[in-house]
Amino acid sequence: MRDTAAGPRLLLRRLRELMAEALEPQDRLDRIVHHIAQNMVAEVCSLYVLRADSILELYATEGLNPSAVHQAQLRLGQGLVGTIAASARPLNLSEAQKHPAFAYLPETGEEIYNSFLGVPVLRAGRTLGVLVVQNKTMRQYREDEIEALETTAMVIAEMIASGDLARLTRTGLELDVSRPVTVRGMPFNEGVGLGHVVLHEPRIVVTNLFNEDxxxxxxxxxxxxxxxxxxxxxxxxxxxxxxxxxxxxxxxxxxxxxxxxxxxxxxxxxxxxxxxxxxxxxxxxxxxxxxxxxxxxxxxxxxxxxxxxxxxxxxxxxxGRGPEDIASVLPRDAIIVARSMGAAELLDYPRDKLRGLVIEEGAITSHVVIVARAMGIPVAGQMKGAVSMSENGDPIIVDGEDGVMHLRPQSDVEAAYAEKVRFRARKQEMYRELRDKPSVTKDGVSVDLMMNAGLVVDIPQLADSGAAGIGLFRTELQFMVAATFPRAEAQQKLYRDVLEAAGGKPVTFRTIDIGGDKVLPYFDSNVQEENPALGWRAIRLTLDRPGLLRTQVRALLKAAGGRELRMMLPMVTEISEIRQARAIIDKEVRHLARFAHHLPNTLKLGVMIEVPSLLWQLEEVMDTVDFVSVGSNDLFQFVTATDRGSTQLAGRFNPISAHFLRLLRHITRTSEQTGTPATLCGELAGRPLSAMALLGVGFRSISMAPAAIGPVKAMLTELPLEKLTGVMNETLDGKSAETDIVALLTAFAAEHDIPL
Structure with missing residues (x-):
């Protein structure tokens, strides 16, 4: 009985020898197609390589007219070869000329051949070319022959990807594997990054292809x-x-x-x-x-x-390899390309080497995007196919303002973006000049522009940005970047460092908000939830595990000795939760006082308004606490029943809409009536247009990423707020919920020369 595997093994052994020989690329290809034809008893073997202009060019042949090499061409999708490339599927035909996709190329002289077997040349799922064998006799190729040709195509794919064939490409043309690619998605965080690709989950490159046994x-x-x-x-x-x-x-x-x-x-x-x-x-x-x-x-x-x-x-x-330790070998201008990733994973990378982030999934309110924004990293999201088209080390530009990725960009594109970076630097210089000027509108209304933070590396930006204080310090980030629960001493040191760096400016610490999508690898909750964002998280978790809250509260009280301490509770659903948390805080105050610890001069307790149920308890809530802060990310998510991480819903609903702004105006009006200060610390505050809407519905304190303070202040100082408030109230008091608020605000800004 014939050993059907012997042929392919002999062929691969010969290919291995050819790959090791010092040959010119064309000579190597010519010998490869000769040996394939000989091994498979085929009268023709041809290799077509996909160019950047979507043309399949004949690169080598055994059996067809030799003068057709580098002359014969097919468009992607044209003919049998083009069909294989477009579908990434093999074709096995006994009478090729009867197939509806058959296209005759006179220069090749292939009309005399009937049987046809073609397979795509694939690498990481991408088609780089097509490998074909043909015979005059009508026959169906066996499964083992198809397998042998696919295996050979894999070897050729590595040759193409390595750049060996670049010298054979005519001037002005490029192979598809090296062509520039532009992908348009969504802008998740402004800024421009020029650098080199680092795949978050890098493909494992297999270098040992041929077996001995x-x-x-x-x-x-x-x-x-x-x-x-x-x-x-x-x-x-x-x-x-x-x-x-x-x-x-x-x-x-x-x-x-x-x-x-x-x-x-x-x-x-x-x-x-x-x-x-x-x-x-x-x-x-x-x-x-x-x-x-x-x-x-x-x-x-x-x-x-x-x-x-x-x-x-x-x-x-x-x-024999464990998880990749990419961070240790990052280039100095790394742009991370990922399908998706968590906030803690981004924090594993050294900040000084990061120039940008490209993600295929997620939304602007995803936690990884929020952390990237805090780190000042440009982010483009919903970039379909970014991972499969990228290789580690590829030159790349990420434009977080327009939501565009340029992979292997041409020199003119690179030059244009280099100029854009210089222009942004000049704008940042203008914003720095505004840093020490008061945040006052054109008609004299004072507004506190606060910054969001969560790590020690954020603190220098308090002075650099000119922020009036820290409106939201996300204490959970310290837990997310640690390998184990941070000890009380480590927490206390962080909080003290933050307060000292703030230099007397107010700092609002949000108590630990873990659970949901903020998973700590060392925290075994034994709970799997269908809807984690609505589940056991934040204040719900810490009231059930009071030891966590007690430890953090004690660290905060000790760190704030002699200063004002502002503490804020996340994910509050009803007033009883505030009372339970206050009881824990009061108990810790009594405990520390008993042992003569230096306590804060004043202690102010606030809550996040992010669960819609609080909207029907607003007056009671504001009578119970010292201040409130709207978490617009979660509040909008819950009000619209929209998963903030959903790719399909990311751009579907607009928070700058009449119904949501009416809700926010209700909060600010209740704040005025009760005398309880209200701020907003979600992503809405971070863009000049949406910040303008927030001021128009009554907010006089908003908190945002440090990089957003300059652009928002530039808008603020040119804003006639009283006039805007009148326009907003007139619009929101109208009966139509279909009013285009974005268009209204854009027109108002244009009319009054307000920079957006």
Whole structure:
């Protein structure tokens, strides 16, 4: 019986020898197609490479007219070759000329050939070219022959990606793998970053492609698969994984993939054709990725994400590697490219090397975006395909103002953005000149412009930005960046450093807001929730675990000795929660007083208005506390029933709308009636246009990212606030909820020469 695997193994062995020889790129390609044709008993073997202009160019052939090399061309989608490239699927035809996509190229002389087998040249799911074999006799190529050609195509893909073929490209043309790419998404944080790509979850580059012993490689694969299955079973058995819910469904999907015989069979076939175990995983993963990229079903695409994670785990096991420590080898101008990431993951990267962030998913109110904004990093989001199109080290520009990514930009684009950066620097200089000027409107109304913070690195920006104080200090960020719960002494030191750096300016500390999407890896809650944003988080969690709150309150009281201490409770739903928290605070005050600790001169307690139920208790709430602060991110999320992290809903509802502004005006009017100060510390405060709307509905204190204070102050000093308030009240008192508030404010700004 014929050993069907012997042919592919011999071919790969010969290819390995060719790759090791010192040959010119064209000579190497010519020999590769010759050996493929010889091995597969084909009369023709041709390689087409995809150029940046979406043209497939014939780069090498055995059997067709040699003069057609670098002359024969097909558009993406044209002919059989173009169809394969566009679909990322092989074509196996016994009578090629009868296929509706067949296109005859006279210069090649291929009309005499009937049978046709073409496979895409794939790398990381991207099509880089097409590899074809042909015969005069009418026949269907066997499965093992298709597998052999796909395996060979994988080797050629590495040649193309490495840049070996760049010298063969005619002047003025580029290969697709190196072409400039522009992706348009959404602006998540303003600024421009020029630098080089750092993939947040870098693809594992397989360098050892050819095996010496197939049986040994199959054994390695089986051992790694066994370890992978055990690790998934272990995750499913842990106490922190609930017996129901989405997390368990994902892990069950992982287990299904890990035990899928079809997947394992394809891996074993690739090994028997001459690949190493890791190269087999890369090949099968790339084949599946290319097919799934053309599917529109969101469920199937989500399952592809599960499969990719599983395949990457298997690759790491085979290559004996743990999680990548990218931060230690970052370039000095790193721009992180990620599908999605958490706030704590961004904080793992050294700030001094970050120039920008590109994410495929998320929304402007996602916590990673909020942290990036606090760090002053430009962010562009909803950048579909950014990860698959990028390679580590690629030049990249991220424009956080327009929500655009330029990958491998042309020199004129790079020059234009360099000028844009210089222009921004001149604007920042103008904002610095405003830093020490009072925040007073054109008609003499004083407004406090505060900044949001959460880390020690934020504190120098208090003086640099000219902020009137810190309107929101997110204490949970210290917990999110720590490997274990910060001890009371560490918390106390941070809070004291912040108060000393503030130099007498007010600082409002929000008590720890963990839970929901702010997961601490060392905090085992034993709770899996369908809707974590609405679940056990913030004040709900700390009242149930009072030890957490007591430790933090004690650290705050000690740190603020001799000063004013402003504490704010997050996610309050009813007044009883305020009373419970106040009882804990009062108890800590009595305890410290008993031991003669230096206590704050004054203690002011406030609450976040972010749960809609408080809107029907406003007067009682304001009579109970010393101040309130609107968390517009969560309040808008809950009022509109909109997941702040949802890609599909990110731009659907506008917070600068009549119904939401009426709600905010109700809060400021109640604040005036009760004499309880009200501020707003969400993302709405951070853009001149939306800040203008907030001032128009009555806010006289707003808190934002430090970088936003300059642009907002420039708007503020030119604003006739009394006139704007009249326009806003007239509009909001009208019956139509369809009024375009953004257009109204933009026209008002243009009429009064207000910079936005």
């Amino acid at each position: 197939s049986e040994q490689e199959v054994a390695r694969l089986e051992h790694a698969l066994g370890s992978l299955r055990l690790s998934i079973d272990d995750m499913l058995e842990r106490r922190e994984v609930a017996f129901e819910g989405e997390h368990r469904e994902v892990l069950e999907a992982y287990r299904m993939f890990a035990n899928d015989r079809g997947w394992v069979r394809r891996l074993e076939e690739a090994i028997n054709n001459g690949l190493t175990a890791e190269a087999a995983v890369e090949k099968v993963q790339s084949d599946m990725r290319a097919r799934m990229m053309h599917m529109s079903d969101p469920y199937l695409r989500e399952r592809m994400s599960d499969f990719e994670d599983l395949a990457n785990r298997l690759l790491r096991m085979l290559m």
